[in-house]
Amino acid sequence: MYFTGIIIAIMTFFIIGIFHPIVIKTEYYFGTRPWWLFLVTGIVSVVGSLCVDNVILSSIFGVLGATLLWSIGELFEQKKRVEKGWFPKNPNKK
Numbered sequence: 001m002y003f004t005g006i007i008i009a010i011m012t013f014f015i016i017g018i019f020h021p022i023v024i025k026t027e028y029y030f031g032t033r034p035w036w037l038f039l040v041t042g043i044v045s046v047v048g049s050l051c052v053d054n055v056i057l058s059s060i061f062g063v064l065g066a067t068l069l070w071s072i073g074e075l076f077e078q079k080k081r082v083e084k085g086w087f088p089k090n091p092n093k094k
Contacts, residue, residue, distance in 0.1 A: 008059045015060070019067050019074075027078040028090045035072050042068030 026034055045065030052058040081087050 004056060007056055008063075011056075011060050012063045015063050015067050019071050023071050023074045023078055024087065027075055027082065028088070029093070031093060032075050032079050035075055038068045038072045038075065042066070042072075 042065045045061050045068060047065075049058045049061035049065060052061060078087065082089050
């Protein structure tokens with residue numbers, strides 16, 4: 001039996017799931033200022049996926065890169081959600 005697809009699916013589920021709270025906490029503590037970190041690490045991950053010969057690792061890097069790049073938009077959407085009152089605003093942040 002081949003478990004490649006299942007491994008990739010589980011890792012995709014895990015990566016996407018872990019970035020939901022990362023985006024929320026990033027916006028809460030730092031606002032949208034660190035968006036460029038998501039951009040740089042996303043591009044590095046995507047390029048890394050092109051350089052790795054192993055199918056599983058290449059897929060994981062690709063999913064990680066896509067998730068990081070997608071998180072940039074979600075970071076700015078999270079800011080709007082906070083402004084609407086759907087999420088708590090950090091009282092210590094200006």
